[in-house]
Amino acid sequence: MDENLPARDDLYANPGLPEHHWRPTDVDPKAERRAERQVATLFVLSAICTVLFVVAYFSVGKDDTVIGLGAQNVSLGLALSGALLFIGIGIIQWARKLMGDHEIVEYRHPASSSEEDRAATVEALQLGLEESGIGRRPLVRNSLLGAVGLVGVTAIVPLWDLGPTNAKVTKEQPYPGAGLEHTVWDQGMRVVRDVVGTPIKPSDLQIGDLVNAEPEALFNGGEDGEPLEGVALQVGKSKGAVVVVRMEPEQITPGKGRENWSVDGIVCYSKICTHVGCPISLYERTTHHLLCPCHQSTFDLADSARVVFGPAARPLPQLPLAVDDEGYLVAQSDFTEPVGPSYWERG
Known part of the structure; x- marks a missing residue:
């Protein structure tokens, strides 16, 4: 080492901290109160935007357009954006003008902190809460809690679109298969x-075959012959998808009351996993097991789709099959239980 070089501390002198400048809100009580009202106003504006979101959801027509876009989507997007934006701006203004304004230096350590450092960290966090003023600024605190709590309504209100759970086609339920309890499948489809x-046709399938299938209504329309479009088509696809499997008839263990639900060893089950609704079609023909690729729920298709492994809470719904006058596979009825995740069965 060259003895003529200065020591390392001399090479990198500590520049120190810049001179601290007090904010107007630190020295002027009027400015402090004005800033507090400004922050509360931003939180109130967020709450107003949330209310506008709910109003737009129920008052703006889904078929209305504005500048070529869906009017409801535009209004909901603007209202939700405003609700989140005003909360964000309010928190930033709160931090800039009202929270404690102190320079803090913290050294990084390569190993885990000691108990003393952890205790000091907890103390620093507690000090930060105190310096934020949330305890002594009820106007800011209450307006923030109101805005944040109310913005959660934007996640709850769209659940209204789940609609009624019955299968009767009414003015409120204008397409077949709407609601949670039924699908587009019907007798003779x-x-x-x-x-x-x-x-x-049954003769189209060999032992061990698995076919991904759909109800004919998705291609030829509903009872009135009109093709399904838009929401009706998407709902029909999401709930009506099935898998058709052929095995030796003697290998099937039918559930109680399901003795006539298969045709020459051909069984049909919902393709939608009863865990979280993933589409499944990974089939192991020697065991007749159907595996969900998302979370490995496994169903025995030879035994009423009984769950043999994984987090699924119930078997796959089975579609009862028959053969029509022309020899094609048809449904005897709709599914006799809800399709998809089994959350509605939990007490």
Whole structure:
């Protein structure tokens, strides 16, 4: 080491902290109260935007447009953006003008902190809460809690779109299969191949085959013959998707009252996992097990889709099958239980 070089401390002198400048709110009580009202006003504006979100949801028509866009989506997006934006601006203003204004230096350590340092950290956090003024500024605190609490309504109100749970087609439920309890499947509806929409005959399937299928109504329309479109089509696809599997008839263990739900060893089950609703079609033909790729729930299709592994809470719903006059597979009825995640069965 060269003895002529200065010591390292001389090479990197401590520059120190810049001179502290007091904020107007630190020295002027009027400015402090004015800033407090400004922050509370921003939180109140957020609450107003949340109320506008709810109003727009129920008052703006879903088919209305504005500048070529869906009027409801635009109004909901602007209202929700305003609610979150005003909360963010309010918190920033609170931190800049009202919270404690002190320079803090903290050294990083390569190992875990000692008990003394941890205790000091907890003390520093407690000091930070005290310096934030949340305890002595009820106007800011209450307006913030009101705005943040109210903005949660924006996540609850859209649940209204789940609609009624019955299957009767009414003015409030204008398409077949609406609601939670039923699907577009109906008595005599043909089972058709997914994507192409061709009907299926028992002779088309070999032992061990698995076919992804859909209700014929998705391709040829509902009872009135009109093609399903928009929401009706998407709901029909999301709840009506099924898998059709053929195995040896003697390998099937039918559930109680399901003795006639299969056709020559052909069974049909919902494709929607009863855990969180993932679509499934990973089939192991020797065990007749159907595996969900999301969380590995496994169902035995030879035994009423009984859950043999994984987090699913109940078997896959089974669609009762029959054959029509032309020899094609058809549904005897809709599913006799809800399709998808089993949250509605929990008490």
